[in-house]
Amino acid sequence: MKIPKRIQPLVDDGLVDEVKSQLMSGKEASVYVVRCGESIRCAKVYKEASQRSFKQAVSYREGRKVRNSRRARAMEKGSGFGREQQEKVWQSAEVDALYKLAAAGVRVPEPYGCVDGVLLMELVTDEEGYVAPRLNDVTMSAEQAIEDHLVMMSYVVKMLCVGIIHGDLSEFNVLVDEYGPVIIDLPQAVDASANNNAEWMLERDVNNIREYYGQYAPELLTTDYAKEIWALYEKGDLTPESELTGTFSQIDTEADIAIIMQEIDAARNEERYKRERIKEAKDGIDESKYNWTDDK
Known part of the structure; x- marks a missing residue:
């Protein structure tokens, strides 16, 4: 051609x-x-x-x-x-x-x-x-x-x-x-x-x-x-020899989400704690009266 x-x-x-x-x-x-x-x-x-x-x-x-x-x-x-x-x-x-x-x-x-x-x-x-x-x-x-x-x-x-x-x-x-x-x-x-x-x-x-x-x-x-x-x-667990099953469990994913939510809540608590301390410092409140590990 x-x-x-x-x-x-x-x-x-x-x-x-x-x-x-x-x-x-x-x-x-x-x-x-x-x-x-x-x-x-x-x-x-x-x-x-x-x-x-x-x-x-x-x-x-x-x-x-x-x-x-x-x-x-x-x-x-x-x-x-x-x-x-x-x-x-x-x-x-x-x-x-x-x-x-x-x-x-x-x-x-x-x-x-x-x-x-x-x-x-x-x-x-x-x-x-x-x-x-x-x-x-x-x-x-x-x-x-x-x-x-x-x-x-x-x-x-x-x-x-x-x-x-x-x-x-x-x-x-x-x-x-x-x-x-x-x-x-x-x-x-x-x-x-x-x-x-x-x-x-x-x-x-x-x-x-x-x-x-x-x-x-x-x-x-x-x-x-x-x-x-x-x-x-x-x-980071995938290798050329990984044995696959063809199934996928949501359990691990849900557990990961739960951990993430816990970290988010902890970060929120930490931020709340900082804001309250700043406020109390300004207002002259004794912070020893409060338990800051409780988010309720």
Whole structure:
């Protein structure tokens, strides 16, 4: 096929030898099947910001840091240079996440580098060598659904343990090869510790996956892995080996609230005590007559 304009520089540099076909065109990128020497890979060409239909970019970018102060200031001001740098950060986010997640034991396509807004990475195939189908196009038994759902929950945990939330996880962003699920599409990956939207994004990701597998194993629809995982994460108890139950008890949460309310009451009592002492100092009242441990 005709070489797309954005891929031509990679052909000129010898990184790509042939563009075989277009695999898909999505809201943020177009993906092509390419030949690199004797290897068949895919090239993900990110669309310009003005062409993307992804409307919630700001909520996903929250918390992403840039080391270069000049770049950071330009991005905050929204200048032309700043928008260009923002695009580079957006594109590099997926490459960074792929390397980080692969090291954490999450199955993702192997990246080979990103050049001028084109990400070269592994082409995930099925056992016959064809492009692996999306989870959305796969049917399965109840037993397989339960097994693969558990695998996906383990991936979510491993991702969160290295500070990453997918942010747009669903049956459309998971491929299935002969070994099981492979997570794809990570340019909107969220920094769990720095993004104020992290909790609800994790919950949406987990519940999307639950709803899909729940079509084949309805018992999964009553699970609550999202709240369980986030509760462990907030307490600092989440590890890649955490054993999940799929249930979430409100008891701990209620206990935490009770402790918080006690602290609030104590702070109010302390403030009341200070105000009364100031008042008595002014009025010349003997404070020894009062028991200040009693709030009644």
